[in-house]
Amino acid sequence: MALPGPPALQVSGANCGDTASLATPISLTPEKPAKSHIVSAKADSVTPCLREDGVPARKYVVFALPDSYETKLITAGARPEIGRIFAPDVSILDADGKVTRTFAWQDFLLRGDIFSVQFKPRKEERYLLVRSEPKMVGQSFDRIEIGVTTTSTYAAGTSITWNTGHDAAVKRTFSHEGEVVVWVQDPAVK
Amino acid sequence: MLRLVAGLAALATLSACASPYVSTPYDRGPANIQSIAIMDDSLPDNVAMYQSASVGSNFGLIGALADGVAQAGREGRLKTILDKQSFDSETVFEQALATSLGAQNYTTSSAGQARKNRAFVEKYPAGADGKGAYLDVAVINYGYLAAGFGTPYRPAVTANVRLMSADNKMLMDNRIEYNPLMAQQGVIALTPNPEYSFMNIDEMEKAPPGKVTEGLKEALTVVADTIANLLK
Numbered sequence: 001m002a003l004p005g006p007p008a009l010q011v012s013g014a015n016c017g018d019t020a021s022l023a024t025p026i027s028l029t030p031e032k033p034a035k036s037h038i039v040s041a042k043a044d045s046v047t048p049c050l051r052e053d054g055v056p057a058r059k060y061v062v063f064a065l066p067d068s069y070e071t072k073l074i075t076a077g078a079r080p081e082i083g084r085i086f087a088p089d090v091s092i093l094d095a096d097g098k099v100t101r102t103f104a105w106q107d108f109l110l111r112g113d114i115f116s117v118q119f120k121p122r123k124e125e126r127y128l129l130v131r132s133e134p135k136m137v138g139q140s141f142d143r144i145e146i147g148v149t150t151t152s153t154y155a156a157g158t159s160i161t162w163n164t165g166h167d168a169a170v171k172r173t174f175s176h177e178g179e180v181v182v183w184v185q186d187p188a189v190k
Numbered sequence: 191m192l193r194l195v196a197g198l199a200a201l202a203t204l205s206a207c208a209s210p211y212v213s214t215p216y217d218r219g220p221a222n223i224q225s226i227a228i229m230d231d232s233l234p235d236n237v238a239m240y241q242s243a244s245v246g247s248n249f250g251l252i253g254a255l256a257d258g259v260a261q262a263g264r265e266g267r268l269k270t271i272l273d274k275q276s277f278d279s280e281t282v283f284e285q286a287l288a289t290s291l292g293a294q295n296y297t298t299s300s301a302g303q304a305r306k307n308r309a310f311v312e313k314y315p316a317g318a319d320g321k322g323a324y325l326d327v328a329v330i331n332y333g334y335l336a337a338g339f340g341t342p343y344r345p346a347v348t349a350n351v352r353l354m355s356a357d358n359k360m361l362m363d364n365r366i367e368y369n370p371l372m373a374q375q376g377v378i379a380l381t382p383n384p385e386y387s388f389m390n391i392d393e394m395e396k397a398p399p400g401k402v403t404e405g406l407k408e409a410l411t412v413v414a415d416t417i418a419n420l421l422k
Contacts (some may be wrong), residue, residue: 107422112377164338
């Protein structure tokens with residue numbers, strides 16, 4: 001598995017469009033109904049970029065919201081990687097590409113391992129636009145991460161399991177590139 | 191005490207492989223809630239001081255029993271530290287909640303009575319009108335948590351929260367963990383302030399007066415702010 005690159009602190013702006021293309025969104029509809037469906041996309045050097053008025057160039061990914069929206073819960077944002085995390089800015093669009101909802105930076109929380117906002121789609125909503133947030137790129141995403149590691153060994157005919165705790169300060173930087181993640185949950189599916 | 195040790199150990203073990211948590215996000219526009227009654231008795235009676243992967247945890251029942259005794263000893267000494275500072279965790283938390291909700295333009299009041307366990311209230315009191323709701327925060331445990339032997343104790347809080355309308359409809363449901371041991375997918379995971387860490391109860395007792403309670407106060411306040419932000 002390739003290691004992620006360093007944090008991307010700038011987007012060159014060359015070949016950037018001024019509006020996000022909705023032509024080939026990544027589908028969030030699973031092949032068959034599923035309680036949980038995670039879609040991730042790499043924002044990297046070849047990911048399309050946007051150059052909007054007054055905003056530095058940034059990367060973006062477009063997703064198509066699930067076909068049937070009524071029971072869905074969407075968690076959208078970024079997954080931390082080694083040394084970096086994509087700086088997510090999430091907007092929801094209608095069929096015409098008009099913004100129906102946006103989220104403030106303060107709305108983003110780490111849920112499990114996804115730095116995200118959460119919402120239930122509405123009838124008129126069709127797309128999820130995730131852009132990198134230039135104001136946050138370069139800022140720190142520092143955390144204390146604790147956990148328990150279990151190791152098993154086999155000696156003298158006996159299996160031994162040993163639990164040890166770990167506690168580490170982990171530093172990451174918000175980046176224009178990284179892993180964009182959308183998690184679709186459907187509690188109606190048994 | 192052994193039940194608490196076993197329960198917390200089971201929780202830590204199971205959370206990594208449990209089904210993802212499904213929350214209910216709040217939609218303020220349609221709900222149009224303007225006043226919130228904060229249900230009382232949010233916090234457990236006793237503060238915890240728990241070491242997850244202790245040495246004893248690797249030695250079956252005998253180890254668990256020894257751990258239980260050690261934990262009870264630590265918690266008694268931690269309680270003494272809090273009592274010396276006249277630290278009332280419940281009041282600190284509920285006041286922080288009221289302040290944070292006020293900043294989101296809600297009027298608040300308190301309601302309810304003591305809970306039998308750390309579950310949500312079974313029956314909400316009458317009285318809230320159509321524009322009111324009940325905020326039910328059930329803190330499962332709070333205190334200081336260390337991942338294992340040789341790692342520091344840091345403040346920790348685990349809280350389930352829900353907002354119920356006057357006609358008993360669930361408007362919001364979430365779970366928040368401050369300093370989570372193994373954050374379950376979907377659960378809000380808040381990182382602890384690295385300023386508040388202690389290697390053991392001896393270090394806590396020798397710390398500058400107020401340092402230990404400051405750590406707890408910050409944890410409870412951050413959880414309260416997070417809850418209010420979920421209701422923005």
